[in-house]
Amino acid sequence: MFDAIDRQNTHAIKIDRYRDQDVIPLWVADMDLATAPVVQQALNNRMAHPVYGYTHPWPELNRAVVDWCAREYDWAIEPDWIVWLPGVVPSFNLAIQAFASGGRVIVQEPNYPPLRHAPAHRGAVPVRLPVVFDGERWIWDWAHLESELADPNCHLMILCNPMNPHGTVLTADDLERLGALCEQHEVVLCSDEIHCDLRLDPECQHVPAGRVPTLSANSLTLMAASKTFNVAGLGCSFAIIPDADLRLRFQAVGRDLVPHPNFLGYCAAEAAFRDGKDWLVALRGHLRANREHVAQVFNSLPGLRYRPQPATFLAWIESDLEVGAAMRHFVKAGLMPSDGKEFGDPTAVRLNFGTDRSTLERALTQLEAYWRQKMPSSS
CATH class of the missing domain: 3.40.640.10 (Type I PLP-dependent aspartate aminotransferase-like (Major domain))
Known part of the structure; x- marks a missing residue:
């Protein structure tokens, strides 16, 4: 039900803003998922x-x-x-x-x-x-x-x-x-x-x-x-x-x-x-599984911390790094979250996990590989 949807050529802000960069867009708060069939x-x-x-x-x-x-x-x-x-x-x-x-x-x-x-x-x-x-x-x-x-x-x-x-x-x-x-x-x-x-x-x-x-x-x-x-x-x-x-x-x-x-x-x-309630119940289950996977990966990486909360498809990723460093490293790893400085904390990022499981797996795999190889504290 919540499979990958190709959003290219739909003029989606989430996709087009970083079209020229080799990154997976996980920033603006809309989902990469088809709306409910009844809608x-x-x-x-x-x-x-x-x-x-x-x-x-x-x-x-x-x-x-x-x-x-x-x-x-x-x-x-x-x-x-x-x-x-x-x-x-x-x-x-x-x-x-x-x-x-x-x-x-x-x-x-x-x-x-x-x-x-x-x-x-x-x-x-x-x-x-x-x-x-x-x-x-x-x-x-x-x-x-x-x-x-x-x-x-x-x-x-x-x-x-x-x-x-x-x-x-x-x-x-x-x-x-x-x-x-x-x-x-x-x-x-x-x-x-x-x-x-x-x-x-x-x-x-x-x-x-x-x-x-x-x-x-x-x-x-x-x-x-x-x-x-x-x-x-x-x-x-x-x-x-x-x-x-x-x-x-x-x-x-x-x-x-x-x-x-x-x-x-x-x-x-x-x-x-x-x-739409039946679809929403299924969506919550999908997002809950995504949230658990995000927590598992991020809380295994040195210098990063995610404390899951009950609602939304958004993960607030805190870091022990210097101001702006977390955002720079996420981009180098090929991910584009939202920069925490726009929310009032330049040491953090906000990551949207409202996507299909395959896209999320690819993003987290890229980040984990980068983090363990490039970050000095990961050895």
Whole structure:
């Protein structure tokens, strides 16, 4: 089901950016895997109609999201809480403009580059919240977080949960504690949960921010089918905003500025959330096996360290090497991960293992051979 797919000549960013280099692209966060058959069929059916005009969301689409949230997250939402958008990145940028223009915005770090840069791009002040490994998972210092939330100029926190690049999933206790702090200090929480359906450990549960009582009136929960079902190129996501006033403020800043989602993105989302669960279960098994293989190889190589977490198809590879050295050696070995400096840690790299097993085997074999031969500490 998850065999190699030839992406050449599809104008894929992942392939074309390094077309002239002899490297295996394992960087940008889309998968090299075919989307679910139910999604393919829905897109084929819609494309068979020859008019591709303006399209608005329809009741069955919203119902698919409502039912998905109920089944997957025990979260009862209303259809009118859903705000459709062309992507999660414009969504959290809009949140800054709506709730924190000119103020302070808390962003955990290391983090996804567009999220790190969004406050400055929108005229706000980024407040870096370091995330560190506590022996089991990546988490921030709660006293530090509370001191930042208490600043009178802090009006917004942008959370990334599950964490990108780490893969940590916050617990219900974490979210309740965070919600109480946000409520106390009157800080809006914008929660980027685009990887929430990619929980690879069966026992792992995800709690959407908006499901937490203390966050229901001051939060935006950002979700999409894009990462989970590998349809990011269709430009479609949604925010779930329970509070009507908050929802109107958010919508107002994007009016006539942010385009509607691609209509094919709507079609893909409806099919994915309505009928894609069986495929997703199989995908999780495939990615879980890939993650285990990545961990086995990297934790056998001197100077490198990978601490697997419950979610995402992304591996955060730490190194004991000098700044920038890990990225240089990966490229020399014929691999192109994402450079950790873009995430806030120039000693690390982020590797995308959302690919077929043969490609992953080839990449890891190349790296292992290079590392054991070329790295001085490997002897």
